[in-house]
Every structure is written in C-alpha cells, then in structure tokens.
Amino acid sequence: MPRILLPALLLFFACHSARKPSADASAVVFAERPKNIILMIGDGMATPQISAGLYWKGAGKSVWEQFSVVGFHKSHSSDEKVTDSAAGATAFSCGQKTFNGAIGVLPPDNRPCRTILEELDARGWATGMVVTCSATHATPASFIAHQDIRAYTESIAEDYLNTELDCFIGGGSGYFDDRPDKKNLLDTLKKRGYVIRRGTGFSRLPLDGEAPFMLFTAEREPPTASATRRYLPEATRKACQYLQKRSPKGFFLMVEGSQIDWALHANDRNWLKAEMIDFDATVTAALDFARTDGNTLVIVTGDHECGGTSLNPGESKQTFRPGFASRMHSAAMVPVFAFGPRAELFSGIYDNTAIYNKMWTALGNGSGPAK
Numbered sequence: 001m002p003r004i005l006l007p008a009l010l011l012f013f014a015c016h017s018a019r020k021p022s023a024d025a026s027a028v029v030f031a032e033r034p035k036n037i038i039l040m041i042g043d044g045m046a047t048p049q050i051s052a053g054l055y056w057k058g059a060g061k062s063v064w065e066q067f068s069v070v071g072f073h074k075s076h077s078s079d080e081k082v083t084d085s086a087a088g089a090t091a092f093s094c095g096q097k098t099f100n101g102a103i104g105v106l107p108p109d110n111r112p113c114r115t116i117l118e119e120l121d122a123r124g125w126a127t128g129m130v131v132t133c134s135a136t137h138a139t140p141a142s143f144i145a146h147q148d149i150r151a152y153t154e155s156i157a158e159d160y161l162n163t164e165l166d167c168f169i170g171g172g173s174g175y176f177d178d179r180p181d182k183k184n185l186l187d188t189l190k191k192r193g194y195v196i197r198r199g200t201g202f203s204r205l206p207l208d209g210e211a212p213f214m215l216f217t218a219e220r221e222p223p224t225a226s227a228t229r230r231y232l233p234e235a236t237r238k239a240c241q242y243l244q245k246r247s248p249k250g251f252f253l254m255v256e257g258s259q260i261d262w263a264l265h266a267n268d269r270n271w272l273k274a275e276m277i278d279f280d281a282t283v284t285a286a287l288d289f290a291r292t293d294g295n296t297l298v299i300v301t302g303d304h305e306c307g308g309t310s311l312n313p314g315e316s317k318q319t320f321r322p323g324f325a326s327r328m329h330s331a332a333m334v335p336v337f338a339f340g341p342r343a344e345l346f347s348g349i350y351d352n353t354a355i356y357n358k359m360w361t362a363l364g365n366g367s368g369p370a371k
C-alpha cells in the first residue's frame with residue numbers, strides 16, 4: 001500500500017473506534033443535541049483562578065484538562081466595564097446586558113426578562129439550582145427573580161413562588177421563614193407540595209422524582225469549603241439523578257461555586273484553594289453524569305474575574321501562592337468550558353450574553369425565544 005495511506009488509515013480507525021461507548025472522556029457517543037443542560041458558574045472565577053486550581057491539583061489531575069472545547073466571554077455589564085454578579089448572571093439567564101445590581105431586569109425601564117430556567121420550566125423541563133450561597137444571593141436569584149436591586153432579598157425569596165423550580169440545594173431558609181413581614185414562605189411552598197428539608201443529608205429527599213424539594217444547607221450563607229462545607233459535589237450528583245427522573249423532556253440545572261468570589265474579595269489564598277478544589281470535584285461530578293448520560297451538555301464558566309489575581313514568579317511548586325492586585329472584580333475575559341452534545345458552539349470569543357443564545361441553539365431553538 002502507498003505509504004501515504006497508512007497515517008490516514010490509522011486516523012480512520014482511531015476515529016472509528018473512538019465512537020464506541022467507553023469510560024474514556026474522549027470516547028463518548030453523544031446525542032445530536034442535548035436534552036439536559038448543566039450550567040456551572042464559578043463566581044469570580046477566570047483564568048488566574050482556574051490556573052491556580054490546576055496547579056494546586058497537579059498537572060493532568062484537574063478537571064479543566066478534560067475539556068476539549070474552550071472559549072472566552074466578555075463579561076462587561078450594560079453600563080460598566082466591570083460587572084457585578086447580578087448583571088453577570090442575568091446575562092447568562094436572559095441573554096441581555098443589564099446594569100450592575102439588576103436581578104433579571106433590563107434597562108432602561110427595569111422590565112423583567114424571562115430567564116432560560118423560567119422558559120424551560122414553562123415548557124415542561126425539570127429545573128434545579130445547587131449553590132453554596134443563599135437562594136436569594138445574586139447568581140441564583142438572577143435565574144428566577146426579577147428585582148431592580150440585588151439587596152431586596154425578601155422580595156427575591158417571594159419570587160421563588162412564581163416558578164415551579166423542581167429542586168434547590170443551598171442556603172438561605174431564613175429569607176423564607178424568618179422575615180420582617182412575618183410571612184412564612186416555606187409553609188406556602190409545603191402547601192404546594194414541596195418537600196422542605198434542612199441540613200446536608202440527602203436521604204430524606206424525594207430523589208425518586210415524585211415531588212419538588214428545597215434542601216436548605218444553612219439559615220443564611222453556608223460555611224466555607226475551608227471550614228466544614230462539603231456538600232456541593234454530591235448535591236450536584238443527586239440533583240442530576242433526581243432531575244433526570246423528574247421530566248422526560250429534559251432538565252436545566254444551574255450549579256454555582258458561589259464562594260470562590262468571596263475568598264477573592266477577602267484575598268484569602270487558603271479559602272480560594274479549598275473553593276477551587278471543591279468546584280473541581282463538582283465539575284467532575286457533572287462530567288461523570290454527562291459522560292454516562294450522553295444527552296447532557298455541561299457548560300462551565302465564571303461571571304467575572306475577582307481580586308486581580310496574579311500567579312507570581314519566584315515560587316516553587318510546593319509553595320505556590322497567588323497574589324492579589326485588589327479586593328474587587330476586574331474586566332478580564334472569562335473562560336468557558338463545554339462538554340457534551342453541541343459543545344463546539346462554545347469555542348471563540350463572544351459576549352457573556354451569547355451563552356444564553358448558544359444554550360438555546362444547542363437545544364434546537366435558534367438563538368432563543370423572541371423577547
């Protein structure tokens with residue numbers, strides 16, 4: 001045989017055999033388009049934090065190296081180069097740039113925008129959120145609430161009554177049942193069939209998919225990963241299994257490593273390390289599910305950089321210590337990692353709002369419903 005054919009043939013067989021199902025990340029057969037979307041947000045997480053996480057885990061051991069599709073988003077808000085987490089999450093949830101502090105509302109008149117979670121819920125998808133902050137904090141709030149000011153936490157909690165969210169795992173029960181207006185929103189949710197649980201145990205949840213549930217891991221904000229918090233990876237695994245049973249149409253799950261940002265505002269390296277390792281394990285849990293399922297698109301990104309985090313020269317591998325230029329967010333571009341059916345849509349450089357459009361495109365709905 002002509003010599004030139006041998007590499008081509010080898011390549012042919014390599015590609016051919018790579019289509020068989022296998023536990024190997026590079027050898028999964030994906031559906032043509034996803035049924036399920038898991039959107040994972042590391043708050044405050046951009047290239048420096050991911051680099052630090054990768055170095056802390058060790059070469060070849062971090063989850064980041066398992067992705068073949070990587071892009072970047074431009075994180076600015078409608079009126080400022082540096083976004084906050086409310087405008088950042090609203091860009092993902094609604095596909096529109098908005099002003100800092102806005103929770104699911106748009107300029108110039110603060111009109112509410114329908115989020116992808118709300119729209120998919122209305123279309124019969126199962127929906128969930130798993131976070132390490134309270135339910136009313138900016139990132140989860142921006143997927144289900146509509147308020148001009150992110151600090152309106154009591155109103156944000158009331159907005160949870162407007163969507164039939166199937167599962168929530170995170171903090172913040174106090175915003176529902178320990179309120180200045182004395183309303184008990186948890187009683188209302190129970191009357192609507194929700195199972196309400198507290199703590200970080202999963203055994204008493206309706207994981208067979210029979211009922212919606214909220215598992216409150218704290219009355220306000222959950223502990224840090226550098227202290228006692230461990231639930232995020234297992235909660236993500238459980239939420240995927242539950243949501244899969246909850247609707248035959250598919251599911252949308254938002255998972256947030258909420259406290260990466262808080263460690264950065266505090267310029268606390270040990271806290272950052274614990275949060276990045278926790279988030280690595282959480283993304284690993286989602287990829288494990290997606291790899292087995294074959295119908296699940298996993299997108300992992302941050303909403304913005306924070307801390308002006310730098311990886312400084314002059315350190316050995318063992319004493320690796322990131323430095324910080326500030327205690328604030330910055331405007332650096334943020335990486336987007338994608339895995340699963342239509343993952344290739346997420347390569348390139350685009351606005352943060354395009355993540356919303358790309359999710360709809362992946363589902364086969366153009367760039368999303370008309371606004």
Ligand code: MG
Binds near residue numbers: 133139256
């Ligand atoms: Mg957040």
Ligand code: ZN
Binds near residue numbers: 044262265306
């Ligand atoms: Zn922040």
